[in-house]
Amino acid sequence: MTFSEILDRVGSMGPFQYLHVTLLALPILGIANHNLLQIFTATTPVHHCRPPPNASLGPWVLPLGPNGKPEKCLRFVHLPNASLPNDTQRATEPCLDGWIYNSTRDTIVTEWDLVCSSNKLKEMAQSVFMAGILVGGPVFGELSDRFGRKPILTWSYIMLAASGSGAAFSPSLPVYMIFRFLCGCSISGISLSTVILNVEWVPTSMRAISSTAIGWVPESIRWLVLSGKFSKALKTLQRVATFNGKKEEGKKLTVEDLKFNLQKDITSAKIKYGLSDLFRVSILRRVTFCLSLAWFSTGFAYYSLAMGVEEFGVNIYILQIIFGGVDIPAKFITILSISYLGRRITQGFLLLLAGGAILALIFVSSEMELLRTALAVFGKGCLSGSFSCLFLYTSELYPTVLRQTGMGVSNVWARVGSMIAPLVKITGELQPFIPNVIFGSTALLGGSAAFFLLETLNRPLPETIEDIQDWHQQTKKTKQEPEAEKASQTIPLKSGA
Structure with a gap:
């Protein structure tokens, strides 16, 4: 008897699962x-x-940049004065007394003057946040296996509340970066615990719509059994059986049943497959x-567009609604x-389509x-669909014995891409088109690599490494047979005597 069969006895699609899904879905929304x-x-x-202290002595004039607009990062050393030589009158200097912002809303930019020579710190703050997501995966994954899914999920929510509040009231940028990390x-801990609890408690037909939960949701039965906590696992199963209206089935289960029927699963779980x-x-x-x-290319290109809302000259709130709304048809089409x-x-x-859209932005003027x-909305929709496809495709390509390891490695590369994306935007200071060239080319490269993968449509999941090797050999034979048949039909010409 397997985990799934035991869950079937206590009810795998009953009121417990529906309540579980509801509690899983609500906290994840934000x-x-x-x-x-x-x-x-x-x-x-x-x-x-900001004008110097003596600016009140005369009218304050800003120098003009090459585009004919007032400079944002320079000011005249002296107030314009006809009695001064032209070269002295035109001398400029950096903003030594700070800046004046045409906004009544405070942001981290206006709070800590992240403009001009300090504008790189703005992108760095986002990269630090993404680095936290990258680090949190392996750290909380190890803690989840050692202490259980539910405690780590609860701790992650508490930690998020504390660090989020700390970021909101940070007195300086370094402190803000620490809290964002x-x-x-x-x-990352919440997402990881979400996936594990989702897979280990909810049947396949409901996994796509459930997310995460705390409080009422019980610990994973699989983790309890593999950790040797058979008595607690039995009580949890009996509680689920009662909730699903199968109390008698739950009473029939014993600790000996769990140990005997799940011995094969326990033994197989002890076989370790590594990176x-x-x-x-x-x-x-x-x-x-x-x-x-x-x-990597999906995460890299996705955050280049998602975090670049401000660059398109449209109200960022309206554009963000459009960016979010395009995910619905994109995922449906995917x-x-x-x-x-x-x-x-x-x-x-x-x-390939996302990369083409990003590269096309180079040739469209800012006006x-x-x-x-x-183009940005179309590219973002393609990348959103790419994420959806990758989650399914990756889980189907790796055999069961390495599926979690493969998913972990893949997600690390997505996080690395999202972490590097804000830093690549800094290259726009050299030439405005450089970031889009890098983002678009990387997406094209990732799309080309996908065509070298095996097709998993209508195929059973590989369980072992041998399964995927056999699958690969069958695919090679299938491709070789038409070529051999075509070659056999070719009649060689005979030379005349």
């Missing part, structure tokens, strides 16, 4: 907002140099390399595509705001 929080907390309003770690196994077999090396590139066209074609073309916005 988590995603943290990833894009800096769009609103770090907007850069129109600004110019902790926020990232907390969100090296992903590179030991040639087909797994190819899968790991191509998937890592696809995950579901249809992966169901009928296949995972490989869908994944490849989504990244054409509507067209630029349309």
